[in-house]
Amino acid sequence: xxxxxxxxxxxxxxxxxxxxxxxxxxxxxxxxxxxxxxxxxxxxxxxxxxxxxxxxxxxxxxxxxxxxxxxxxxxxxxxxxxxxxxxxxxxxxxxxxxxxxx
Numbered sequence: 523x524x525x526x527x528x529x530x531x532x533x534x535x536x537x538x539x540x541x542x543x544x545x546x547x548x549x550x551x552x553x554x555x556x557x558x559x560x561x562x563x564x565x566x567x568x569x570x571x572x573x574x575x576x577x578x579x580x581x582x583x584x585x586x587x588x589x590x591x592x593x594x595x596x597x598x599x600x601x602x603x604x605x606x607x608x609x610x611x612x613x614x615x616x617x618x619x620x621x622x623x624x
Contacts, residue, residue, distance in 0.1 A: 523581040524611040531573045533602035541601050545575070548594035552577065552585060559585045573602075581610075 533541045545563055552559040559579045566572035575598075577585065585591050598604070 525579055525581045525584075526609040526611070527577040527586075527606055528609065529575040529577075529604050529606045531575060531598065531602045531604040532571050533573055534571060537601050541573075541598070544594055544597040544601060548577075548591060548598065551588065551590035551594055554590075555579075555585055555588065557583060 531541075549561045552561040557580060559577065561575070561577050563573055563575040566574075579585050586595060
């Protein structure tokens, strides 16, 4: 199973350099993991302070438990307020077995 963590983060323009450096650290750490971890980020077209970040990985091992990734996430949290959600992949073959959304 794949897991996607999405994080919406508000970063003041004056802290953009710190944010970029912390994100680069997170992305580099993700790239060094012994299993596939993808890290992406986007900036809102209408508001340059608003970012959405994604961390995708296999559900076997959570990369957020890695010391370098955990440290980078803590640094990012100190730079800008965030809200995170976890998403689970839904294989087409299993979608019929999911409970109905209430």
